[in-house]
Amino acid sequence: MKLMSITRNIMIVVMLITGFVFAVSFSTLxxxxxxxxxxxxxxxxxxxxxxxxxxxxxxxxxxxxYYTMFPKLRESxxxxxxxxxxxxxxxxxxxxxxxxxIIENKGEIFQSKLSSLFxxxxxxxxxxxxxxxxIVLKEGYGKTNKIKLNEKYKEILCP
Numbered sequence: 001m002k003l004m005s006i007t008r009n010i011m012i013v014v015m016l017i018t019g020f021v022f023a024v025s026f027s028t029l030x031x032x033x034x035x036x037x038x039x040x041x042x043x044x045x046x047x048x049x050x051x052x053x054x055x056x057x058x059x060x061x062x063x064x065x066y067y068t069m070f071p072k073l074r075e076s077x078x079x080x081x082x083x084x085x086x087x088x089x090x091x092x093x094x095x096x097x098x099x100x101x102i103i104e105n106k107g108e109i110f111q112s113k114l115s116s117l118f119x120x121x122x123x124x125x126x127x128x129x130x131x132x133x134x135i136v137l138k139e140g141y142g143k144t145n146k147i148k149l150n151e152k153y154k155e156i157l158c159p
Contacts, residue, residue, distance in 0.1 A: 013065050020061045024054050084157050094118070098126050099157070102136070102147060107154045111138070111145040 115123045130136040
């Protein structure tokens, strides 16, 4: 059933785009023929109105194509946001705050920065718990550590 709906949507979009291309091509040919013959006048062929009209029609067709083809994309984006929130809700409040700081920095942050925000001992304990559960990874980086979200969590939490 779902495949038939997708196929139907694709066919509607293809027909719509084909009709739009035909309308633009025919209008352009019609205008060019009248210009070449010298019979084009603003009273019978409003050439200055032709371009904005076709542009508006193009925007309308593009909007229709987007909303026909991509409703599932919008639904999947909303689902990812809900999954991320569920995952964050499963964490303790201190862990959630640390993870939010990591997310704000695109999935990686220096441990020293977290320590300055939350305290050295508290940060160490939180990170050890998250590391033990496989949520974050620690990599040595000079005198500090670089904290990274595990790839599977990064896909969910970092847009």
